[in-house]
Amino acid sequence: MTDMIPAWVDGTLTPVEKLEVHKRGLRHKAVSVFIVDGQNILIQRRAMSKYHTPGLWANTCCTHPKWGESPADCAVRRLKEELGITGIYPAKRDRVEYRAQVGNGMIEHEEVDIFMATASKSLKVTPNPHEVMQVEWIGLYDLMAEVARRPARFTPWLRIYLEKHSDTIFGSMLRV
Numbered sequence: 001m002t003d004m005i006p007a008w009v010d011g012t013l014t015p016v017e018k019l020e021v022h023k024r025g026l027r028h029k030a031v032s033v034f035i036v037d038g039q040n041i042l043i044q045r046r047a048m049s050k051y052h053t054p055g056l057w058a059n060t061c062c063t064h065p066k067w068g069e070s071p072a073d074c075a076v077r078r079l080k081e082e083l084g085i086t087g088i089y090p091a092k093r094d095r096v097e098y099r100a101q102v103g104n105g106m107i108e109h110e111e112v113d114i115f116m117a118t119a120s121k122s123l124k125v126t127p128n129p130h131e132v133m134q135v136e137w138i139g140l141y142d143l144m145a146e147v148a149r150r151p152a153r154f155t156p157w158l159r160i161y162l163e164k165h166s167d168t169i170f171g172s173m174l175r176v
Contacts, residue, residue, distance in 0.1 A: 028109065030110040031074045033114075035117050035118075036173065037123075044132045045135070046058055083125050091115060
């Protein structure tokens, strides 16, 4: 069964197969989640088996909603699927749009609903090895400095979030 995600084709939101969406660079719906503990953010390193951006560091989790799935339900589902995290219900922070080359001839052109949740660093995290090869808690300012220093280690969308949308995503975390 193929993954059908909401994408715009000729101005109409339509279910389109996920790989086709990225090969054609179609604008499509996406969800990104950040879990924070004070100034610390849980980030993940994508599994080497991912069809784009393998081995790169990203936000806590990200995905595409299934056709007919709400962004909030998608965020909860993907926390469980990628990281084994349950009992967390992130709140929507922002919606952003970006377009970026992600390798292997693919383009992410996403309209992303960004969610945030607070949890303790002692949160039980059980990464799915098909999705995630490593997780780490890192301070927001340390993450921003590391992305500036070594951008090639991070996914294009995480770089874009930090460079262009950090104020709306992280808000008061930047002013502490």
